[in-house]
Amino acid sequence: MLWLHRYGRVLAGATLALIAAGGLVTSTGSGLAVPDWPTTYGYFMFSFPLSYMVGGIFYEHGHRLIASVVGLLTIGMAIWVQCVDQRPRVRRLAWMALVAVITQGVLGGITVLYFLPAPVSVGHAGLAQLFFVLVVSLAVMTSPGWMEWYGRDDAAAATISADRPLQVLATALPCVVYLQIIAGATMRHTGAGLAIPDFPLAFGGVIPMTWDSAIAINYAHRVGAVLVAGVLCVAAARILGRYRARQELVRPTVLLLAVAAIQITLGAWTVWSERHVVINTAHVTVGALLLGTTVTLALRVHRSRFADSRPARRAEVPAGRIVASALPLPDSHA
Amino acid sequence: MLYRMKWALVSTLFLAPLAACGGGDDSAVEDAPPPAPEVDPIDPATVGDITGMITIDGMPPEPETIRMNSDPVCLTEATDTSTDYFVVGADGGFGNVFVHVKSGLEGRTFPPVAEDDVVLLDQDGCRYAPHVFGIRVGQTLQVRNSDPTLHNIHATPAENDEFNTGQPIEGMIYDTSFDSPEVMVPFKCDVHGWMNAYAGVVDHPYFHVTGEDGAFALNGLPPGEYVIEAWHEKLGAQEQTVTVPENAAAEANFVFTITE
Numbered sequence: 001m002l003w004l005h006r007y008g009r010v011l012a013g014a015t016l017a018l019i020a021a022g023g024l025v026t027s028t029g030s031g032l033a034v035p036d037w038p039t040t041y042g043y044f045m046f047s048f049p050l051s052y053m054v055g056g057i058f059y060e061h062g063h064r065l066i067a068s069v070v071g072l073l074t075i076g077m078a079i080w081v082q083c084v085d086q087r088p089r090v091r092r093l094a095w096m097a098l099v100a101v102i103t104q105g106v107l108g109g110i111t112v113l114y115f116l117p118a119p120v121s122v123g124h125a126g127l128a129q130l131f132f133v134l135v136v137s138l139a140v141m142t143s144p145g146w147m148e149w150y151g152r153d154d155a156a157a158a159t160i161s162a163d164r165p166l167q168v169l170a171t172a173l174p175c176v177v178y179l180q181i182i183a184g185a186t187m188r189h190t191g192a193g194l195a196i197p198d199f200p201l202a203f204g205g206v207i208p209m210t211w212d213s214a215i216a217i218n219y220a221h222r223v224g225a226v227l228v229a230g231v232l233c234v235a236a237a238r239i240l241g242r243y244r245a246r247q248e249l250v251r252p253t254v255l256l257l258a259v260a261a262i263q264i265t266l267g268a269w270t271v272w273s274e275r276h277v278v279i280n281t282a283h284v285t286v287g288a289l290l291l292g293t294t295v296t297l298a299l300r301v302h303r304s305r306f307a308d309s310r311p312a313r314r315a316e317v318p319a320g321r322i323v324a325s326a327l328p329l330p331d332s333h334a
Numbered sequence: 335m336l337y338r339m340k341w342a343l344v345s346t347l348f349l350a351p352l353a354a355c356g357g358g359d360d361s362a363v364e365d366a367p368p369p370a371p372e373v374d375p376i377d378p379a380t381v382g383d384i385t386g387m388i389t390i391d392g393m394p395p396e397p398e399t400i401r402m403n404s405d406p407v408c409l410t411e412a413t414d415t416s417t418d419y420f421v422v423g424a425d426g427g428f429g430n431v432f433v434h435v436k437s438g439l440e441g442r443t444f445p446p447v448a449e450d451d452v453v454l455l456d457q458d459g460c461r462y463a464p465h466v467f468g469i470r471v472g473q474t475l476q477v478r479n480s481d482p483t484l485h486n487i488h489a490t491p492a493e494n495d496e497f498n499t500g501q502p503i504e505g506m507i508y509d510t511s512f513d514s515p516e517v518m519v520p521f522k523c524d525v526h527g528w529m530n531a532y533a534g535v536v537d538h539p540y541f542h543v544t545g546e547d548g549a550f551a552l553n554g555l556p557p558g559e560y561v562i563e564a565w566h567e568k569l570g571a572q573e574q575t576v577t578v579p580e581n582a583a584a585e586a587n588f589v590f591t592i593t594e
Contacts, residue, residue: 032498033524035486041502052484052502054405055525115496 001142004080008139011073015132016288018070021063022128023284026188027277030056031116037109040064067105074101077138089306090141097134104131118189125185129178129291136292140299141306149303150248160243161304169235170301173256174294176231180224181287187217193280196222199271225264228290232260235297252297259290376442381554382578386585388548388564390428392592394420400528407483408460408526417528418465419568427548428590430466431566432518432534434541435552436573438560444538447473452509454478455521455531457485457501462521462531466567468541469533471515477501477508484525491519494535498524517565532567557581564588 025031033056034040040048040061045068053061074097081094104127111120140146149157160166187193192214202208202222208215239246239253266283273279397416402408421429453469455462458480469475477487479501487508488498493516499508512519512535523529534541542550552562557580565571569590576586 029527030524032488033486035488035498035500041484041500054407054483055523056404056527057484057525058404060524115498 001084001147002144004084005139005142005144007073007077007080008135008142011070011077012132012135012139012292014066014070014073015135016285016292018063018066019128019132019288020281020285021059021066022125023281024277025059025063026121027275027280027284028056028059030059031121032112033057033060034064034112037112064108067101067108071101071105074098074135077135081138081142085142087141090138093134093138093141097131097138100127100131100134104128116189118186121189122182122185125189126182129181129288132288132292133174133178133295136295137299140296145248146299146303150246150300152246152303156246157304160246160249160301163238163242166235166238166242166301169231169238170298172231173228173235174291174298176224176228177287177291177294180221180228181291183217183221183224184284184287187221188284190214190217192218193275194218194271197271199268225267229260229264232256248300249297252293252300256290256293256297259286259293262286263290376554376556378554380557380580382557382581383583384552384555384560384562384576384578384586385583386433386550386587388428388431388433388544388550388588388590389426390420390422390590390592391426394422394592402460402526402528405460405483405526407481411481411483412459412461414459414461418461421546423546423548425547427544427546428566429544429546429548431544431548431550431564431588431590432466432468432532432541433544433550433552433562433564433588434468434517434534434536435538435555436517436561436563438558439538439540442538442556449474452476455487455533456480457487457523457529460485460526460529462523462529464531464543466518466532466543467534468543469512469535470539471513471535471537472511475510475512475533477510479504479506485523485529486525487521488524489519489521489533491516491535494519517563518567534565562586564590566590 036042038045040057041052043049045061045064048061078094078098081091085091085094104124107120107124107127111117111124114120152160187195190213195212195214195218196202196208198204199222202215202219203210208219236253236257239249243249263283263286266279266286269279270276270283397418397420400412400415400417402412402415418430423429447470452474453467453476455464455467455475455477457463457478460481460483479485482504484500484502486498486500488496489510490496491512493514494512497510501508512533514535515537516535518532518534521531521533534543540552540555542552544550555578557578559575559577561573562576563571563573569592572588572590574586574588576584578584
């Protein structure tokens with residue numbers, strides 16, 4: 001089971017790298033450097049000569065190759081989970097991830113063949129983040145900490161479950177982060193990244209004096225950043241104030257605070273640098289990291305909702321098998 | 335009996351609309367487009383010309399050096415690595431300006447372009463040649479890859495169909511044409527981001543792309559009043575109204591100003 005978890009982490013890491021590669025494609029304007037799909041200049045994808053990976057082809061074809069690796073890893077994950085994990089929810093997650101990555105590949109092809117229509121490109125970006133959420137969830141739910149219920153006794157689990165504001169905040173965080181990512185993707189794929197050329201002000205003021213669709217989506221992304229930061233601060237205050245002993249909550253919270261600060265800095269720097277390729281791409285990648293971390297925190301907060309059993313003694317469980325339990329609540333299992 | 339009545343009703347419903355078809359009903363004639371207004375054919379004995387100069391006022395930016403490091407082949411093949419946004423002659427003549435008749439030719443038709451009269455857009459030394467060109471609606475544009483590297487030819491028109499095709503092999507040729515007038519159609523290579531070109535697609539033969547000397551000539555225009563447009567990729571477009579006299583030349587000069 002530990003190796004399954006490690007495999008899940010590799011898959012999550014590869015997915016983050018894939019998101020970065022996709023960000024580079026857009027940031028360098030290489031989305032149409034390879035006009036055909038699924039072939040590459042008529043070559044089968046894996047037989048395209050490496051010496052031909054020049055200019056924009058390096059980014060676009062490189063993105064396709066990494067996507068293929070992620071696809072193969074996802075197939076492996078789905079099969080492995082099916083073989084060793086009896087939990088229906090985890091199995092469903094694994095097969096959903098496989099469907100998502102296949103759909104993502106098709107969306108990528110459609111966006112190339114139809115010359116990058118904005119709705120399809122934004123959909124491709126949005127589904128990429130959802131796929132990342134799925135693989136992060138798989139990694140979390142196969143982790144030793146998750147399997148051991150993070151060492152929580154019944155009282156600790158009940159306290160966290162009964163903390164309604166914490167439950168709401170933990171759920172709201174990934175939702176607002178995802179919406180912020182969608183706003184950012186819409187801004188990128190409609191060419192509105194510099195619709196407001198200054199930061200932190202907007203045309204020298206707090207609110208733009210003039211509006212069009214590009215300015216609106218750009219401003220919405222800035223407002224979204226404030227919203228994300230606000231929800232994060234409230235959640236962090238609650239967790240660090242009341243659950244300082246719960247390291248499974250504290251660590252992702254502290255990481256979130258650091259990542260959010262980096263992300264806001266990168267966002268500002270993207271504007272100041274007039275969308276420097278590296279800065280812009282880093283902003284996309286760190287956004288995904290932020291989403292993945294909020295999902296990790298949410299899953300850990302909501303651990304009690306998942307009805308798999310507390311760990312039995314090792315002698316009672318076949319090696320490498322993860323057993324689902326029919327007992328729904330923490331106090332139902334011994 | 336009831337069965338026959340039902341089929342009679344069904345048949346009537348299907349056949350009734352046919353009674354409305356054909357026959358001398360004037361409403362069918364109303365749907366046809368009105369005939370084009372008759373325009374006198376061009377009399378070669380009366381045609382005139384519009385000539386002029388395109389000049390630049392002010393100091394254009396210095397050309398920048400294009401870094402072609404992303405493709406080793408371009409590094410060896412390229413003979414010109416300077417940006418060519420501003421082509422200025424010794425006497426201030428302004429090159430790469432597309433001049434055309436924007437209006438005044440409405441209703442006129444012109445002989446179609448001969449099939450072998452092809453406009454060539456070459457990819458040589460990882461640059462487009464020419465950088466700005468004119469082409470007629472329906473005329474064949476031949477795009478050639480003269481480089482030993484991959485290019486894609488990606489046109490992003492607003493009125494015509496967008497296309498993006500790969501040319502991975504040296505010597506490959508791609509033929510296309512445009513169905514609608516459009517000033518200007520941008521071309522780019524997504525592999526080599528510095529490569530771009532512009533096509534002025536018009537439905538008449540009166541267009542010109544200036545060279546370094548800035549001179550242009552639109553010859554063989556019927557007498558009348560025309561709007562002439564001069565377009566530059568960085569400095570925008572300017573218009574002038576010019577009256578072409580019978581069997582004589584009219585002059586129109588354009589000055590593009592560089593603002594600080």
